[in-house]
Amino acid sequence: MTEHHESQLAATLRAALEQRDRVVRPPRFATMWTERSARRGIGFAWRPLAASAICALVVAGIVWRATDHSAAQIDPQLAHQLSSADYWRVPTDKLLAYEAAPLRADLPSPAGFQISLEESVL
Amino acid sequence: MRHNPLIDPRELEQLHAQCFSWALTCVRGQRSEAEDVLQMTYLAIIEGRARFDGASSLKTWMFAVIRNQARSRSRQIRYALQSLTRIAAFAADEQASSDTDAHSDRIVAALHALPNRQREVLDLVFYRGLAIAEAATVLGIALGTARVHYERGKAALRQQLDAPERTL
Secondary structure, X not given: OOHHHHHHHHHHHHHXXXXXXXXXXXXXXXXXXXXXXXXXXXXXXXXXHHHHHHHHHHHHHHHHHHOOOOOOOOOHHHHHHHHOXXXXXXXXXXXXXXXXXXOOOOOOOHHHOOOOHHHHHO | OOOXXXXXXXXXXXXXXXXXXXXXXXXXXXXXXXXXXXXXXXXXXXXXXXXXXXXXXXXHHHHHHHHHHHHHHHHHHOOOXXXXXXXXXXXHHHHHHHHOOHHHHHHHHHHXXXXXXXXXXXXXXXXXXXXXXXXXXXXXXXXXXXXXXXXXXXXXXXXXXXXXXXXX
């Protein structure tokens, strides 16, 4: 193919493709560039991290529910006194100031709680 | 942009029309397919699945990403939607032919009928003014291979364009 033929072919093709592009107009860039909508979601790279965080939150929730939070917070100084050898010096009224944690188990009714003396000794 | 700090969206906007036109060539002139391919390309850029490192010009890189997206998409839907695609292409061709002149239609149809690499290298070199070396970068092939496709494409296109003229 000579250079003349080649440039002729190029011009023909260029003109035809220009005509095609005049007819088939591109959609607006703003409708296709969806950076904002993409940012609303979680990127691929962060998905494992997000899944781990969700799992950790679920586990933390289960542990929180299983833990007894009704126990009264004790005064650190009093706790220190109770753990020392002089625990008996702690005034009783101080100990009574702390509310006992509610029991989560069903207690047997007094009526059905009849054990003979022999059984209790054994 | 977080994943592609070297890309300025305004620069992309300037290339938008050219990118759409190139996507059209990659999908043999099917408008809806070209839109989907370009949308997927933009998403890949935003999400960082395609990263521009500045080794080539942004235009060359964009063309390569668009081509890869078109190839990937065509593989995905080739078998499942073959018949549906044919119907859509037929409808699109009918619509286009009512709007454009027959001569341009015939040339574009002849271009679309060429094998993928021949069609793409001719579009890049003749229409978009890329050097054959740049076209090779876009297509991900060696320069020598691109030259072969360029020569074969020219001969095949010339043959297709000449054949009907002789019969008329």
